[in-house]
Amino acid sequence: MLIDTHCHLNAAEFDADRDEVAARARAAGVGVIVVPGVERAGFEKVLAVCQRYPGCIPALGIHPMYVDNARPEDLTVLRERIVQHRPVAIGEIGLDFFVPGYDRERQEFYFSEQLKIAVECDLPVLLHIRRAQDTVLKFLRQFRVRSGIAHAFNGSRQQADEFIKLGFKLGFGGAMTYDRATKLRTLAATLPLDSLVLETDAPDIPPAFIGKARNSPEYLPRIAETLAGLRGIGAEEVAETTTANARAVLGLI
Numbered sequence: 345m346l347i348d349t350h351c352h353l354n355a356a357e358f359d360a361d362r363d364e365v366a367a368r369a370r371a372a373g374v375g376v377i378v379v380p381g382v383e384r385a386g387f388e389k390v391l392a393v394c395q396r397y398p399g400c401i402p403a404l405g406i407h408p409m410y411v412d413n414a415r416p417e418d419l420t421v422l423r424e425r426i427v428q429h430r431p432v433a434i435g436e437i438g439l440d441f442f443v444p445g446y447d448r449e450r451q452e453f454y455f456s457e458q459l460k461i462a463v464e465c466d467l468p469v470l471l472h473i474r475r476a477q478d479t480v481l482k483f484l485r486q487f488r489v490r491s492g493i494a495h496a497f498n499g500s501r502q503q504a505d506e507f508i509k510l511g512f513k514l515g516f517g518g519a520m521t522y523d524r525a526t527k528l529r530t531l532a533a534t535l536p537l538d539s540l541v542l543e544t545d546a547p548d549i550p551p552a553f554i555g556k557a558r559n560s561p562e563y564l565p566r567i568a569e570t571l572a573g574l575r576g577i578g579a580e581e582v583a584e585t586t587t588a589n590a591r592a593v594l595g596l597i
């Protein structure tokens with residue numbers, strides 16, 4: 345059994361065939377799918393999708409690329425939804441200094457406020473980080489959240505080690521299926537297996553083996569095989585260990 349620790353199954357790209365996608369993922373052995381929210385306007389859909397499909401569990405949060413439309417009262421709504429629905433994590437939250445014209449101050453405000461909520465509610469966080477690894481680490485040392493996942497990890501080995509020291513797992517998915525991603529593939533091959541979790545980030549980050557098609561959680565087993573191949577171990581060991589890692593970090597029984 346595999347756990348997709350990051351999949352936007354609520355995205356509009358799945359509106360036409362979500363039932364079939366969820367069924368195929370389940371049939372392929374993906375037993376749990378974590379569906380993170382990205383903005384207040386989408387919380388209800390995330391919750392509804394997770395109610396409809398067995399094995400789908402919600403996370404709620406405001407994504408750094410959505411802070412332009414966010415308002416401080418969204419944080420109040422987030423708190424209310426957390427108390428009401430007990431999502432598995434706060435996410436997807438973080439910092440993205442790659443997007444053109446980003447508002448650093450605004451991103452840092454929403455990120456730090458959500459870290460405070462995670463501490464208050466004793467929930468792990470799902471982190472989106474681009475060009476901001478060290479700044480995120482600085483915030484994590486300040487706010488001391490319980491744990492979490494650095495989703496679609498793309499930092500250095502040294503930064504990976506710092507996340508691991510703070511009790512975080514690192515999410516690996518479609519990006520490591522590309523031959524040219526040599527730095528990332530080296531990390532996937534050499535980081536301790538007990539610090540890694542699998543994800544698709546579907547419908548985004550299509551793995552190399554599907555070309556430019558829409559990504560889907562049903563491809564997670566092939567992503568697991570890629571990781572097994574890079575590490576020279578069996579897919580079974582990858583499945584068992586990454587599933588145990590995801591359960592531990594997310595507090596799943």
Ligand SMILES: [Zn+2]
Pocket residue numbers: 350352380436545
């Ligand atoms: Zn995402």
